[in-house]
Amino acid sequence: MVDSANFENIASYLQQFAHDRTIPPLEKWNPDYCGEMDLVIKANGEWWHEGRPIRRQKMVDLFAKILWREGDEFFLKTPVEKIKIQVEDAPLLISAVDQIEVDGKQYLQMTTQNQDVFILDADHPIYMRAFNGELRPYVKVRYELEALVQRNVFYHLVNYGELSEMSDGTCLKLRSGDIEYVLGMSE
Template sequence: MVNQNNSTSEVNQSLDSDDKNLMDIAQYLKAVQLGHKRSIPPLQKWQPKHCGKMDLCVKANGEWWHEGQLIRRQALLDLFSSVLWKESGKFYLKTPVEQIEIEVEDEPLFINTVEQVEVENKKYLQLTTTNQDVIIVDAAHPIFMREFQGEARPYVHVRFGINALIQRAAFFHLIEYGELLENAQGDTILSLTSGDLHLQLGT
């Protein structure tokens, strides 16, 4: 016979543990983002009016083009990327007073740095974008493969439905933190662990 009180207690302890892990990660990220002097506005709280479309395109290779001109100023790219919003499959730049549609060929964020960090005695994969966003890989921010123009590419979920492409050099570095396996079909699989999350990616 199962002791209902013990069972409930164990569930509560598990939930408390999950909450603590999330709080630990959140606290760690807050400190890291402050170190990078990077903050994201509360876009989800803003309800601006739609103001049409801007001639701004984020290319699949990471370049930002405005009215036929390549944007080179990193400070401007960092600012634009901090107000990126995705809604009904479309990308926007969002402020408290206006929401302007832009074109994105694939995804607007790009991972160029991969590290392994320790948070409360657990090892996590930490990814950093070219705009200094820091992402801890977990259940809410998983790495996954998706096809683009006939090529399987690796991504990680960042925020607001927006993903970041893991660039080639960063992906090779990511492989160093995982294990290459072979499945029953003879395909190569990359096995990764970040905290309690276990991922297997077809390469």
């Protein structure tokens, strides 16, 4: 188990990125595994360290920049250490969606609660999957990390899309650029 000193060391390291939303080149870093930290990203998006919620959003935003996924395991990754953390569901939440126009085409732009901004496209698809028996919408963000689309954002997506009745139930059809996404509402 990694102690609180590592939490502070990582926080200190991340201060250099505090005013920059750029995601570090995590794919180029190959640090040694340093153990586990008592850090849990709850299914509701809250970050907890040693049994207490992290209340400083800027700290959460900094840690979100160095989130890394390998299979079903999640880590905080720096150039010198890789520390395993726990994630109950998706490590990120989609907090906003907007429809934007680029070169005459309409796109859906997503924003996470940590200020990742991207367009729904082939690299960032939206899809449905079950969590605790409930079908929920998710989006691929970066480095195989996914974000849960919050309920209020999903209502905005319904306004941007079209509800259709299919043989297996209701679905939501969304278009972003040339890609159409079909989200089934039943399993």
